[in-house]
Amino acid sequence: xxxxxxxxxxxxxxxxxxxxxxxxxDIVVIDNFMNSSVEVVHRIRKLSGENFQFYxxxxxxxxxxEQIFQKNKIxxxxxxxxxxxxxxxxxxxxLYYKQNLFSTINLCxxxxxxxxxxxxFSSSATVYGSPEKSPITExxxxxATNPYGRxxxxxxxxxxxxxxxxxxxxxTILRYFNPIGAHESGEIGEDPKGMPNNLxxxxxxxxxxxxxxxxxxxxxxxxxxxxxxxxxxxxxxLACGHLKALEKTISARGVDIYNLGTxxxxxxxxxxxxxxxxxxxxxxxxxxxxxxxxxxICYADVTKxxxxxxxxxxxxxxxxxxxxxxxxxxxxxxxCSEVKTL
Ligand code: UFG
Numbered sequence: 001x002x003x004x005x006x007x008x009x010x011x012x013x014x015x016x017x018x019x020x021x022x023x024x025x026d027i028v029v030i031d032n033f034m035n036s037s038v039e040v041v042h043r044i045r046k047l048s049g050e051n052f053q054f055y056x057x058x059x060x061x062x063x064x065x066e067q068i069f070q071k072n073k074i075x076x077x078x079x080x081x082x083x084x085x086x087x088x089x090x091x092x093x094x095l096y097y098k099q100n101l102f103s104t105i106n107l108c109x110x111x112x113x114x115x116x117x118x119x120x121f122s123s124s125a126t127v128y129g130s131p132e133k134s135p136i137t138e139x140x141x142x143x144a145t146n147p148y149g150r151x152x153x154x155x156x157x158x159x160x161x162x163x164x165x166x167x168x169x170x171x172t173i174l175r176y177f178n179p180i181g182a183h184e185s186g187e188i189g190e191d192p193k194g195m196p197n198n199l200x201x202x203x204x205x206x207x208x209x210x211x212x213x214x215x216x217x218x219x220x221x222x223x224x225x226x227x228x229x230x231x232x233x234x235x236x237x238l239a240c241g242h243l244k245a246l247e248k249t250i251s252a253r254g255v256d257i258y259n260l261g262t263x264x265x266x267x268x269x270x271x272x273x274x275x276x277x278x279x280x281x282x283x284x285x286x287x288x289x290x291x292x293x294x295x296x297i298c299y300a301d302v303t304k305x306x307x308x309x310x311x312x313x314x315x316x317x318x319x320x321x322x323x324x325x326x327x328x329x330x331x332x333x334x335x336c337s338e339v340k341t342l
Pocket of ligand 1: 084086124125126127176177178197198199200202214215216217218227228229230268291294298
């Protein structure tokens, strides 16, 4: 029996595939390389020493998805696939609603048809909107502030309704905080196409000399140094959280929701200073005006995941910075440095 991983060539998906293979799991992977590269598949195979079935397809293609369920014995799905850039979602809302909602509906319909009712869904702390307080618990009121966030929120609601309609479903919703870092080998990591939106890939590219300086968006927030506070989590810890969630999903019924973060907040300046200290690289920066939609403080209460999944993040902020830089310096132009076909 295999675990189907959608979006398995993406940043979090690739690290999760590797952890699953190393734990002895059989996996079947789908990706359409919209925001990833075929090279990722080669590297997961190389690092794990394992082969696995891979399909280059868009989840909107329901017939193709059905064929995959016919050919493989699937026991559970981990659904990462989706589009995720906040700014792009504001410019192209129809694309975001279509890609994220329709692909999830297709996946669930095909799962239902083939009697596969164990699902883990990649949600995000974005569903907390502007949180009233941190640490944030899973029962915090939901409020998305952009189309991307609304797709995550709508999918969560859709999955709850699905579970109410058929109690055989076991659905685990994981709300990620801010994943950074990379596999310690430096072989897989985050490879955003074009100018990065997120802090860490921008920092590593400034360190590499690709951009002259980092813009820090605002230093007048009500925090210790005036810059925003986030819950950065090592992507390998996050991947390990999926293995724990998988064990629980397979043995349970109904819907469970978990925050995956460290429970610890760091400011933008603390992250930049730690990166400089750990790597010895200088990050020139300037303070610019706040970015629209940013919240001052956002970090997780992780007690539910600790208690019910038996999981907690173990890698610290230094390791996150070191591994991000190791990935960037080994792959100065990301996965494009080596292109092969499948
Ligand atoms: N920041 C900068 N300069 C940059 C980029 C970011 O100062 O060039 C700051 C932001 O203002 C923010 C912090 O760094 O204070 C983190 O920003 P990111 O863009 O890395 O992350 P966000 O917290 O804004 O958002 C991320 C994901 C969302 C997800 C959210 C969940 O991008 O998809 O975490 O908490 F929903």
